Amino acid sequence: MFMSLYSNSNYALRRSILVALMLLVVSNFVAVQTAQPVAASNKYCDVSEDEYYAKAVEWSVAESITGIDGNCFYPETRATRGQTAVWMWRMSGSPTGFTHIFNDVPEPTQSSAVGWMYYNGITQGTSKYTFSPAGGLTRGEFAAFLWRLEGEPAAVQHSFDDVVADWQQAPVSWLAASGITKGTSPSMFSPGDTLIRSQLITFLCGYDRQCTNSTTTTTTTTTTTVPKKTITVPPEYPSGRCVSEIPKGVYEWEGCAWNDYRDNPEFNKEVTVIDAKNLMHRIWAEVYVEQKVECCLSVELDPDSKVCGMNATGCAVYDSHNYLHIILIKNRLTVLLHETAHLLLVEHKSILDCEQDATPENEKKIRRVCRHGDIFRCVADYLYVEYAGIPSADVCGTTTTDAASDER
C-alpha cells in the first residue's frame, strides 16, 4: 500500500486560487442579497395573500427555509438546483458534516446542503464531478429529489397521462398518492416543465405536514446529523498486543492486528467501487482528524494501475481534478481502510512537518515513516475497529522514529 502525492503542491496552489474565486463570488452574492435588509415579518413585494402559494411562502419564512433576504420572492423565476438543495436541506434541519465530490458548488453557501444531498443519495450530480448549481430542473427531476429524500417509498400508480419516463413513475406516483401534488391538471403533471420558485416552495410545504396539516401526507424527515469522532494521538503509550511489531514496519503491526481475522468474511471481504465510495463518504462524515481536507473524494478499482508502483495493493493520490483519490489494485476492505486513513491525514501538520526533513537521498523516509507514523496508526487502527469489526491492535499512543515501511 503505497501513497503518492505527485500533485500536492499544485493542489495547494489551485486550491488557494479556487478559495479566492469563491470568496469573490460569495462577497458579491452577499452584497446583492443584503443591500436592502427587510425584517422577516414583512411581506414579500410580489406574494399577494390570495396566491395559491402564499401560505407556503409564509411557512417557509417562519421555518427559516427561504427567509426574506430581499424584498421580493420572484415566484415565477425558475428555481436553480443550488437553491433547491439549500431549501430542502433547511427544511430537513440543516444537518452538517457531509461532503460531496462536485467541483462547481459554491462554498460555503451551498456546499453543506449539496453534501447532505449527495451523502443521502438524493442527488448523483449532473456528471461525476458536477452538480450544476446554477442550472434549473424539471418538475419530474424535483419529484425524484423529494422521493429519494423520503426513502424511495412505493405507492399506487399515478393517473397522469404525461408521465411516461420509467424513472419518473415511482416518484410521481408517490407524490400524487401522498397528496403533495394534484398535477397541473387532473390528467397532467407536466414533468418536463421547468420548476419555478412558487412550485418548489409549494411542494416543500406539501411535504411538511406542519405546513399543510393534511391527513393525506404521512411523511417525516428522518435525516440526522452524524456525530464526528475526532482522532488524536493520546499521550499514553499502551502495551497492547501489537505494539512490539511497530518498529518492524506498517505491514507488521497491521498483520498482527489482522492475523486472527483473516478468515473472517466480514473483515476480509472484497469491495465494489460503489461499496468503496459509500464507505469512504461515510467515514468522511463520521471521522474527524485535525487538518482534514473537507472536499472532494473519489475512488476507482484498477487492478492494472501503474500509478501506485510495484507490488502495491492500492494507493492514495491527488488525481487530475485535485480530488483525493484512492486507487484500489486489490478490492479489499483492508486496502480501502488503509488508504482512507492516508486521505484523512493528507494535510496533517505532523506529517507535513516530518516530510520537511526529506531530501532526495532520504525521500523514501517520507513513505516509510512520516506517512505511517503515530497519527496514522491511531487513525488506521480506529478504522479497522469501526469499519472492519476487529479488536484494536492497541497501537494508538505509541511513538517511534522509524516506524514503518511501505515497501516489501
Ligand SMILES: [Zn+2]
Ligand atoms: Zn500506506
